[in-house]
Amino acid sequence: MIAQYLSEAVDPNTPETAVVLAGDYLNKLTGEKVERECKTRLEEGCKRLVVDFSQTEIINSIGISILLGVIDSAENSGAKVIFSDLNEQSVELFEMLGLTKHVTLA
């Protein structure tokens, strides 16, 4: 059931779903690009925002702060946030800092 929901969540063909690629190193420079992209999608009416971490190896503190901003914006516009393909290390970090309480992991 969960698997079915998740695969639907990351399907870019699902209406109102947007996929944003996080890049290999999520820092200030790349983070701000991701944030801009996410905000544009949310303003366009996206209700399922998928952040794709499949290429992401490192996320620094600024990257986390930016992701928190994305979560906040999404919550304010009533959208769901899905983090997909996070590596184990990032999952641990996100759990520790509470990000996983606000997003769905896929």
Next chain:
Amino acid sequence: MIFTRDSRSTTHDLQATIHENMIEERTKLIHAFGALAELGQEVANKNNFQETIRTSLHLISGALGIMRGGVARYSRFGHELNMLAVRGLGDDFPLSLALCTEDERQFLTNGLNAIETAEARVLPFFQVYDRSFESRRIELFIPLIVRDEIVGSIFLGEKATGESYTSYEKEIICAMGRHIGVAIAQRNLMAEIERHTETNRKLFDDLRTTYSDTVKAFAAAIDCKDKYTEGHSVRVGRYSEIIAAELDWGKEEVEGAATAGYLHDVGKLTVERKIINAPYRINAKESAELNKHPAIGFEILQPIHHPYTDVPLAAKYHHERLDGRGYPDGLYDREIPYIAKIVNLADSFDAMTTDRPYKARRQACDVVDDLQRNAGKQFAPELVTAFLKGMLKELNGDTKDKRFRRLLGREYMETEGLVPVLRTALNDLRPTTTLTYISSS
């Protein structure tokens, strides 16, 4: 100790939980210290101040998983906290928050320590902004104190975990706050220095104008003493300025050369008027008296703090010649200060081109020829070249300046045949061969 099976199991579970918690706490600490190190680097890098503050707020949020917050700078003139960076506080959150004296006193007493907003409602500040803090769930307020002064503050919302801030998290936030406080204090200091620099620059400009006016007044006073050479010092100042400008000197150096010209004859103030105004060629005794004016001029100008260093030297040595036949010290070429060579050329040119009681002004072509012939003997050849080039430029219309026309009169400057004479003189002066006389002493 005797354990039952159940109690042993519970103890194991407890130990495992403690172990897990310790690992998590350690990971959290490592992550937070990484952010702290990054913040220190950011502040030390002296990047754009606004950007540094924005990054600092990101680092605090990212270090501890804080959903929203802001950093403000304190204005001690307006008694208010003005937001420098905000994240997730929304458009309704005030960008400027006023403090009263009691708030300031309490914050200073508190020092750089985290204040839980829920527990600080007794302070007027938290009463006034209670709604804003509550709507954006601001949980912590950290006054940034540097050297017993409030420089700013940090506002922090709830953590993403939804848990309360632990004491070690508050410690980390305060450590980061110290860095941000120092960055703000440094910025304030820089702004104050810039303000002082601007004030000093204005004062300096005023002083320079006063100095320049005084110099011109002095030049007029010197010229008043000699009714036959009225305006001589002013003209020598202008010619010196032209030479320096033609040498491509900087603005200040050109002003310095002009000043040296204006004041070169200041020593004449002590020479008897009848000698200066003698309508005949003066005798040896009178000449000896008159020839003291360069040394006296130096004595007058030396104690004054001029913005340009060589002014007294120009007064002392403006009658020296490259071939050592000048006075007062009979210096040779390289022994003569450069500024004195400039003033010497300007002074001689003015003497040749103005009427004297015993001598009428000489023809323009004749003067040019004289300058060319005496280059390397009395005058520095490169200075003669620069001076004549300036004259030719004006005659050819290569410059809008009418400097020579204003000083010498239009008719004099438009003497027939002056342009070819200037061209020939410049041609003969090129390539410049400076004669270097070696002092016999």
